[in-house]
Amino acid sequence: MSHIHIDVENVSFAYEKGKEILADVSFHASEKDSIGLIGANGVGKSTLLKLLVGLNLDFEGSVRVMDIPVEKRTLPQIRARIGYVFQDSDSQLFMSTAYEDIAFAPRNYGLPEDEVQKRVEQALQMTGIEYLKNKQIYKMSGGEKKLVSIATILSMTPDIILMDEPSIALDPRNRRNLIRILNSFEHLKIIASHDLDMILDTCERTILMAGGRIICDGKTEDILSDKKLLEENGLELPLCMQGRASV
Amino acid sequence: MSKIGNAIYEIHYMDTLAERDQWVNRIHPLVKFVLTIGYIMTVVSFQKYDVIGLAGMVVYPIAVFMLSELSFWDSIRRLRLVLPLVCFVGILNPFFDKNQVLIAGIQMSAGVLSMLTLIMKGVFSVLASYLLIATTSVEKLCYAFRLLHIPKAVVTQFMLTYRYITVLLGEANRITQAYALRAPNQKGVHFKVWGSLAGQLLLRSMDRAEDVYESMLLRGYQGDYRYMQERIALRWQDAVYFVFWAGLIVLFRLCPVIFLIGSLTGGIFA
Numbered sequence: 001m002s003h004i005h006i007d008v009e010n011v012s013f014a015y016e017k018g019k020e021i022l023a024d025v026s027f028h029a030s031e032k033d034s035i036g037l038i039g040a041n042g043v044g045k046s047t048l049l050k051l052l053v054g055l056n057l058d059f060e061g062s063v064r065v066m067d068i069p070v071e072k073r074t075l076p077q078i079r080a081r082i083g084y085v086f087q088d089s090d091s092q093l094f095m096s097t098a099y100e101d102i103a104f105a106p107r108n109y110g111l112p113e114d115e116v117q118k119r120v121e122q123a124l125q126m127t128g129i130e131y132l133k134n135k136q137i138y139k140m141s142g143g144e145k146k147l148v149s150i151a152t153i154l155s156m157t158p159d160i161i162l163m164d165e166p167s168i169a170l171d172p173r174n175r176r177n178l179i180r181i182l183n184s185f186e187h188l189k190i191i192a193s194h195d196l197d198m199i200l201d202t203c204e205r206t207i208l209m210a211g212g213r214i215i216c217d218g219k220t221e222d223i224l225s226d227k228k229l230l231e232e233n234g235l236e237l238p239l240c241m242q243g244r245a246s247v
Numbered sequence: 248m249s250k251i252g253n254a255i256y257e258i259h260y261m262d263t264l265a266e267r268d269q270w271v272n273r274i275h276p277l278v279k280f281v282l283t284i285g286y287i288m289t290v291v292s293f294q295k296y297d298v299i300g301l302a303g304m305v306v307y308p309i310a311v312f313m314l315s316e317l318s319f320w321d322s323i324r325r326l327r328l329v330l331p332l333v334c335f336v337g338i339l340n341p342f343f344d345k346n347q348v349l350i351a352g353i354q355m356s357a358g359v360l361s362m363l364t365l366i367m368k369g370v371f372s373v374l375a376s377y378l379l380i381a382t383t384s385v386e387k388l389c390y391a392f393r394l395l396h397i398p399k400a401v402v403t404q405f406m407l408t409y410r411y412i413t414v415l416l417g418e419a420n421r422i423t424q425a426y427a428l429r430a431p432n433q434k435g436v437h438f439k440v441w442g443s444l445a446g447q448l449l450l451r452s453m454d455r456a457e458d459v460y461e462s463m464l465l466r467g468y469q470g471d472y473r474y475m476q477e478r479i480a481l482r483w484q485d486a487v488y489f490v491f492w493a494g495l496i497v498l499f500r501l502c503p504v505i506f507l508i509g510s511l512t513g514g515i516f517a
Binding site: 075095153 | 458463468
């Protein structure tokens with residue numbers, strides 16, 4: 001078994017008793033996997049991602065990240081290895097400038113300031129936003145904030161990346177930039193998104209969810225080209241697979 | 248821009264001022280903080296009728312305004328809500344203190360004099376505080392607090408509260424904008440929906456606070472944060488700046504400098 005991996009076994013979760021968000025979810029993700037997590041609104045994609053980093057711990061079943069069980073005492077260990085990008089960038093960015101925000105994690109992990117600076121500059125370079133280095137967060141557009149959010153996790157040099165709707169708020173050029181960044185990340189990544197074209201470009205494997213359950217887990221091309229399956233679960237074919245007449 | 252939008256803009260504008268690359272902005276935050284506290288304590292220690300002695304203390308804010316290239320009138324405009332309040336504090340003094348005192352050869356009401364000193368003390372203190380935050384970012388201030396061994400829990404609380412104000416105001420702005428767009432003929436918010444709006448604001452801001460906190464946890468936050476680089480070195484310019492201003496403040500407190508200048512030049516205070 002590879003060094004970097006995630007195991008989710010029979011996981012169920014509910015915020016309120018009797019209203020299950022996730023029901024008996026199981027999957028295994030290994031080091032080189034790039035997984036697209038798709039499904040209609042409210043099927044539990046974000047919740048599932050949050051369970052993987054221990055933001056919700058009251059679940060049933062077992063979640064293990066690199067053989068470490070996700071529980072309160074192991075959270076610092078697990079979170080040091082995982083980069084998580086929130087759906088809403090305003091939730092992720094809270095410092096005054098891009099530099100300060102990107103430096104937040106390396107500083108917390110006690111790196112010396114010259115190493116912090118190096119990490120920040122690398123993350124800015126990888127996301128192609130060197131020009132935003134000293135810009136104040138509140139002056140940024142939605143797309144710029146999203147790219148800074150991604151840079152904040154790249155500065156942690158994570159082994160695993162989890163992203164919740166990363167292409168939201170991005171214009172076509174920045175979206176293309178995001179796809180390039182995701183494809184350049186060689187380790188395990190799980191991306192929850194409604195942008196099926198992006199999933200097609202970045203993920204080899206796709207997990208389709210509906211009603212808190214995994215409906216289908218397989219090759220992205222197979223799942224995203226199955227019109228019937230997608231429509232039964234509240235989705236549509238990716239735009240690139242739709243003829244103009246059907247749009 | 249709405250009132251809330253304005254408030255958010257003002258807070259961000261202060262951040263922009265503090266981030267400028269001015270000479271005063273580069274002075275060590277601890278030096279500026281200690282000087283500001285020392286200045287305010289000195290200002291409030293003047294006797295209630297000592298208008299002339301107190302007048303000399305105006306030197307510090309004026310000089311820092313010039314050094315930091317901040318617009319004085321723009322700053323007064325920003326402080327327009329606080330300054331009337333400060334002025335209001337002493338407004339009843341002339342009615343209660345009806346004694347007469349002789350000052351600069353002129354017979355004056357002691358109440359008016361004490362009102363003037365109170366107003367001056369308030370205005371000088373507000374200006375000094377404004378100058379501190381307009382030339383020092385909140386991260387640098389927190390760094391200075393830690394150097395003074397203020398408990399990290401208190402300092403972190405201070406920093407997060409500052410950051411959280413804009414989050415809260417942002418939520419309030421969105422709610423009131425959404426309300427105004429669907430109630431075009433109303434001025435303000437109707438009292439019948441105050442309850443639900445306030446409830447919404449509370450719930451949304453709690454959610455947002457939770458998200459921000461989760462984001463911090465996911466990036467290794469465990470209750471302690473290095474607000475700045477490991478160390479901001481104390482340079483010789485910082486030492487000179489501190490000694491100069493500390494000396495001047497003490498001098499102006501101990502000697503009626505303006506009175507002495509007046510005596511020497513045969514001016515109105517002679």
